[in-house]
Each structure stands twice: as C-alpha cells, then as structure tokens.
Amino acid sequence: QSALTQPASVSGSPGQSITISCTGTSNDVGFYNLVSWYQQHPGKAPKVMIYEVTKRPSGVSNRFSGSKSGNTASLTISGLQADDEADYYCCSYALSSTLYVFGTGTKVTVL
C-alpha cells in the first residue's frame, strides 16, 4: 500500500488561501468518504483538522475546509495565519490489509 501523494510544500502570505491536494487510488480516497487531515507542529503530536472529507471537529477554525473529487482530496486553508505554519497530512481508510494510508505530508510556510 503506497502513501497518498501530497505536494512537499505550499506557501502563502498572511490572509491568502492555499490548497493542499492528496491523491490516492480507487482503493482508498476514491472508494471511501473516510479522508481526514492532520496538522502537526514541530515536535508535537498530530491534530485532526478535517474528518470524513468535509467535517470539522469542534474547536477547529472554519478557515479550514475539505473536499474530494474522484481519487483526490483537498484541504483549503483560507485567511492564512502565522500559526498555520506546520506540516499537514491526509489519511484515508483503505481496501487493504494495511487499513489506513497516510499522505506523504506537506509543509505549509506562511511568508
């Protein structure tokens, strides 16, 4: 089971919007609406930002939104803020003995 493909880095200025893609296959992202997104600051544990493609957990800013089209899911961060600078990982449940596959990770830089 290969990792989901994400861009290595994405950057934007404060206030701008950025989008991170997450490309899988018809056996994971394309098959289930079970894509989640995690934010990870250096030296910290991951934190869920989006689950089931589009849902936001309580306490997560509405500046974070998710979507999916075919085998590709996306995370959009609007009104970029300094604290959004972190690594972001997507994750999908998969039709595989390895039940979950994570993305390769994207480093978001706020310019």
Place this chain on the structure above:
Amino acid sequence: EVQLVESGGGLVKPGGSLRLSCAASGFSFTNAWMTWVRQAPGKGLEWVGRIKTETEGGTTDYAAPVKGRFTISRDDSKNTLYLQMNSLKTEDTAVYYCTAPRGAARLSWFDPWGQGTLVTVSS
C-alpha cells in the same frame, strides 16, 4: 481531561525487543478501539495497527511491514494499551504514538493522540 501517555521507548539493538505502553484517562477506554501510528525521524506518519474492544474479541490488525513481529494488546483493568515489538529492524526507528479511531464505524479519524515515545534501533 482526555489523555494518552506513551512510555517504554529507548535504544535497542537490531533483532531485539521492546514493549511500549500507553496509559489512557478521561474517556471510556474499555469501549475504545485503539491504534498505534509511528513517524520515522523527518518522515511522514505510518499506521502500525489497531485493536478492537475486548467485547469484540480484542481483534487486531497490522500494517504489512510489522505483521508477525509486532503485537498489540490491552489491559482494560489498567486502562493501558501495549505494543510488543520483536525482531526489531533499523527501519522501525520512529516516534510511536497511540491514538483512538473515531467516527463512522470507528474508522474515520484519530483523536486523541499521545505525545509519542521514541524508539531507536541501532547497533
């Protein structure tokens, strides 16, 4: 407060064994499926395996790279999750996190997460 605290990491030689623990508090551990996720230094996240509740037979599932070498278990009387790691390889070097799968059929997302414990496999 919901909390997961991992322990047991350290330096071990290739071929050696190590057992990690994860102490849970602030939620119903008995009713929770639990999962281990690891992260090699400077690398991405990797799902290791999960265990269902004792009521559901404590069924376990593992990622291909660790199947047959790692064993996940739980002690509900102690609210503790374990990861027994045998035949360790240098590529098992990582921070190991415990977490709980949530949401639709408990397949959807992972929350909460512990702070992680570092396992280094080196001669």
